[in-house]
Amino acid sequence: MVPTNYYLILSAILFGLGIVAFVFKRNIITLFMAIELMLNAVNLAFVAFSQALGKPDGEVFVLFVIVVAAAEAAVGLGIIILTARNRHSLNVERVDLLKL
Amino acid sequence: MPTHEQFRPILEYLWIIPLLPLLGSAINGLLGAKWPNKFVTSVALGSTGLSFACALEAVREFFANGQAPFRKEFFDWIIAGNFRAGFDLQLDQLTVVMVLVVTGVGFLIHIYATGYMAHEGGYYRFFSYLNLFMFFMLILVLAANYALLFVGWEGVGLCSYLLIGFYFLKKSAADAGKKAFIVNRIGDFGFMLGMFLLFRAFGSLDFQTVFAKAATWQPDAMGQFGTFTIACLLLFMGATGKSAQLPLYVWLPDAMEGPTPVSALIHAATMVTAGVYVVARSHALFTYAPTAMYVVAIVGCATAIFAATIGLVQPDIKKVLAYSTVSQLGYMFLACGVGAFGAGIFHLMTHSFFKALLFLSAGSVIHAMGGEQDMWHMGGLASKIKVTFWCMLFGTIAIAGFAPFAGFFSKDAILFVAYQSENSGKVLYGVGLLAAIFTSFYMFRLVWLTFFGEKRYDEHHVHVHESPGSMTVPLMILALLSLVGGWLAAPALWGGPNYFADFLSPVFGNAEAPSSETHSLELTLSAVAVLAAAVGLIVAWRMYSRKVTRGTSTGLHKILYNKYYVDELYQAAIVGPLVWLSRNVFWKVVDVGMIDGSVNGIAHGTQAVGDTVRHAQSGNVRSYAVWVIIGAIVILAIIFWPLWRPAFFVATSGGVR
Numbered sequence: 001m002v003p004t005n006y007y008l009i010l011s012a013i014l015f016g017l018g019i020v021a022f023v024f025k026r027n028i029i030t031l032f033m034a035i036e037l038m039l040n041a042v043n044l045a046f047v048a049f050s051q052a053l054g055k056p057d058g059e060v061f062v063l064f065v066i067v068v069a070a071a072e073a074a075v076g077l078g079i080i081i082l083t084a085r086n087r088h089s090l091n092v093e094r095v096d097l098l099k100l
Numbered sequence: 101m102p103t104h105e106q107f108r109p110i111l112e113y114l115w116i117i118p119l120l121p122l123l124g125s126a127i128n129g130l131l132g133a134k135w136p137n138k139f140v141t142s143v144a145l146g147s148t149g150l151s152f153a154c155a156l157e158a159v160r161e162f163f164a165n166g167q168a169p170f171r172k173e174f175f176d177w178i179i180a181g182n183f184r185a186g187f188d189l190q191l192d193q194l195t196v197v198m199v200l201v202v203t204g205v206g207f208l209i210h211i212y213a214t215g216y217m218a219h220e221g222g223y224y225r226f227f228s229y230l231n232l233f234m235f236f237m238l239i240l241v242l243a244a245n246y247a248l249l250f251v252g253w254e255g256v257g258l259c260s261y262l263l264i265g266f267y268f269l270k271k272s273a274a275d276a277g278k279k280a281f282i283v284n285r286i287g288d289f290g291f292m293l294g295m296f297l298l299f300r301a302f303g304s305l306d307f308q309t310v311f312a313k314a315a316t317w318q319p320d321a322m323g324q325f326g327t328f329t330i331a332c333l334l335l336f337m338g339a340t341g342k343s344a345q346l347p348l349y350v351w352l353p354d355a356m357e358g359p360t361p362v363s364a365l366i367h368a369a370t371m372v373t374a375g376v377y378v379v380a381r382s383h384a385l386f387t388y389a390p391t392a393m394y395v396v397a398i399v400g401c402a403t404a405i406f407a408a409t410i411g412l413v414q415p416d417i418k419k420v421l422a423y424s425t426v427s428q429l430g431y432m433f434l435a436c437g438v439g440a441f442g443a444g445i446f447h448l449m450t451h452s453f454f455k456a457l458l459f460l461s462a463g464s465v466i467h468a469m470g471g472e473q474d475m476w477h478m479g480g481l482a483s484k485i486k487v488t489f490w491c492m493l494f495g496t497i498a499i500a501g502f503a504p505f506a507g508f509f510s511k512d513a514i515l516f517v518a519y520q521s522e523n524s525g526k527v528l529y530g531v532g533l534l535a536a537i538f539t540s541f542y543m544f545r546l547v548w549l550t551f552f553g554e555k556r557y558d559e560h561h562v563h564v565h566e567s568p569g570s571m572t573v574p575l576m577i578l579a580l581l582s583l584v585g586g587w588l589a590a591p592a593l594w595g596g597p598n599y600f601a602d603f604l605s606p607v608f609g610n611a612e613a614p615s616s617e618t619h620s621l622e623l624t625l626s627a628v629a630v631l632a633a634a635v636g637l638i639v640a641w642r643m644y645s646r647k648v649t650r651g652t653s654t655g656l657h658k659i660l661y662n663k664y665y666v667d668e669l670y671q672a673a674i675v676g677p678l679v680w681l682s683r684n685v686f687w688k689v690v691d692v693g694m695i696d697g698s699v700n701g702i703a704h705g706t707q708a709v710g711d712t713v714r715h716a717q718s719g720n721v722r723s724y725a726v727w728v729i730i731g732a733i734v735i736l737a738i739i740f741w742p743l744w745r746p747a748f749f750v751a752t753s754g755g756v757r
Binding site: 019022023024031092093095096097 | 718719720721722725726729
């Protein structure tokens with residue numbers, strides 16, 4: 001049986017990759033994928049704890065996260081499509097109309 | 101002890117006398133705007149008339165009670181530690197005179213005003229103010245302590261301001277109102293300081309307590325210039341403001357901008373006498389302060405002659421009467437200053453009759469002339485407005501001091517006691533007599549210029565007409581009072597009792613200067629006084645009975661015509677520097693620099709900080725993410741730091757072992 005630590009370390013690495021990608025990439029779709037990556041890293045930690053503790057709570061949370069992520073993907077992709085149409089660009093640095 | 105069993109409806113509810121005019125004022129002021137004049141008139145006359153009736157009933161009860169001074173505490177107003185100022189009213193002999201004068205003359209002037217103001221705008225506003233004035237004036241004279249007296253004192257000042265500036269669209273009227281108010285504030289400042297000093301010395305502002313303690317006061321370290329002198333001088337400073345004495349008299353002539361009934365009621369008969377009343381009321385303090393008394397006598401005497409000389413040459417009929425009022429008030433203070441408080445109050449009463457009469461007659465003349473006030477544009481009116489003429493003549497004879505009119509007795513009494521005064525009494529008498537000659541002169545000059553001689557107005561434009569009955573009836577009543585008002589003191593002339601002085605003696609007691617001189621002296625002085633009045637009459641007749649022209653003014657005449665340039669002097673010496681200081685220091689430095697500067701500085705500082713900090717809000721999604729991450733790291737570090745450190749130590753110590 002794989003020790004829980006290994007899962008957690010993998011989860012941390014994936015989450016870190018997500019952060020780095022989110023901060024340094026400019027393409028909106030890439031940012032979106034980075035968010036998905038972070039969510040799934042957390043999901044991995046949840047199921048690892050669920051298995052280690054022998055309780056189903058973590059798995060329930062994971063299901064919730066997947067549902068929310070699906071909804072978020074639907075809305076987010078809609079926003080991305082509209083942005084792309086209006087701006088003719090997927091560069092996130094050009095989506096800054098809210099600044100002062 | 102019949103005092104407490106008797107049914108005394110008004111005495112026990114003495115507050116009804118001032119309350120009625122207040123109610124009238126409130127009703128007219130709040131509701132009168134939409135009412136026809138008839139309603140406003142009935143409310144105004146009803147409230148003051150009822151008040152007068154209540155005052156009469158209160159006085160009847162007072163006499164039925166054996167003239168025992170009445171005093172009642174109705175409710176507490178201010179209580180702080182040992183200090184108590186209550187809504188306490190009192191009725192003694194002095195108050196009886198004042199209340200009857202205020203309500204009686206006030207009622208007559210109210211009747212007159214219904215005729216005089218009939219065609220003016222703001223009819224309800226006028227009567228609302230006038231009733232409010234009656235309320236404050238009655239509070240002033242009925243108050244049983246200095247604090248409540250001061251309420252009335254300030255209140256009549258407010259009403260004076262409102263009524264002088266009644267025609268507020270006219271700049272000169274608005275300015276005159278402001279001038280009256282500000283000059284009065286100077287006096288009030290002294291009055292307040294006087295009250296503070298009295299409270300410090302006696303621990304109370306109640307008349308009873310203060311005067312009782314004053315009687316047993318031990319001279320303090322300051323000796324003759326002690327508490328009494330300073331307190332009395334400060335109170336007198338308030339009186340100089342309210343009663344238009346030197347050097348604060350300048351507001352009263354300007355106050356003639358107000359409607360004539362106002363000049364009669366406030367600036368002749370009642371309010372301006374408040375200073376005399378306060379000095380007379382505080383006689384228990386003044387008698388212990390001979391220096392202050394002397395100052396009062398000198399200021400009164402100086403004002404009497406000073407104002408009389410200015411009155412000699414004024415062209416405006418109301419201005420002559422205004423300076424005459426200042427001069428007569430000087431007589432009253434002269435009387436108080438030489439210790440004859442009774443004579444001062446006597447002159448106050450007779451003066452309120454004949455001066456109200458003169459002002460109202462002048463108002464009637466102005467009414468007849470369609471608003472003309474310059475006497476050089478009148479003349480020959482005697483045959484056209486007979487009633488007004490005869491009433492004015494009565495008032496003139498009364499103020500000039502011919503027997504048997506009221507002014508003769510009261511002025512004679514003042515000059516008589518001034519003559520006997522130990523402190524340069526002969527000088528005071530001489531100056532007073534000279535002022536009497538001047539008084540007679542300027543009054544008969546007024547009569548001749550107005551009623552005799554040729555017509556100096558355009559008959560095609562001015563339609564001279566007698567005033568309506570609502571104006572002439574009060575005139576006739578006041579004319580009668582001007583004739584008989586002095587007879588209370590008449591028997592004293594042939595050695596009998598002076599009823600008025602005897603009536604007031606329970607109040608003033610031994611404060612009254614003793615009349616040690618022989619009776620023949622009094623008769624001689626009376627004869628001299630009448631002679632003085634005759635001199636004034638003859639000179640005026642010689643100068644003005646023939647055809648007169650205005651002429652150019654030179655020399656002394658020019659100085660008098662310009663009122664000794666006192667207004668210009670005050671403008672240059674006090675008002676000008678104050679304005680300069682206000683504009684260049686208080687406005688441009690303190691207000692703009694310091695106050696506006698600090699407020700604007702705070703605003704600018706906030707804006708500058710915001711300008712810097714707002715760059716954090718870049719609108720760039722990823723920069724926000726970085727902040728979120730940094731925040732998360734910091735929070736995690738804070739949470740895990742204490743957990744992690746012991747483990748670190750355990751690990752290292754374990755390693756060593």
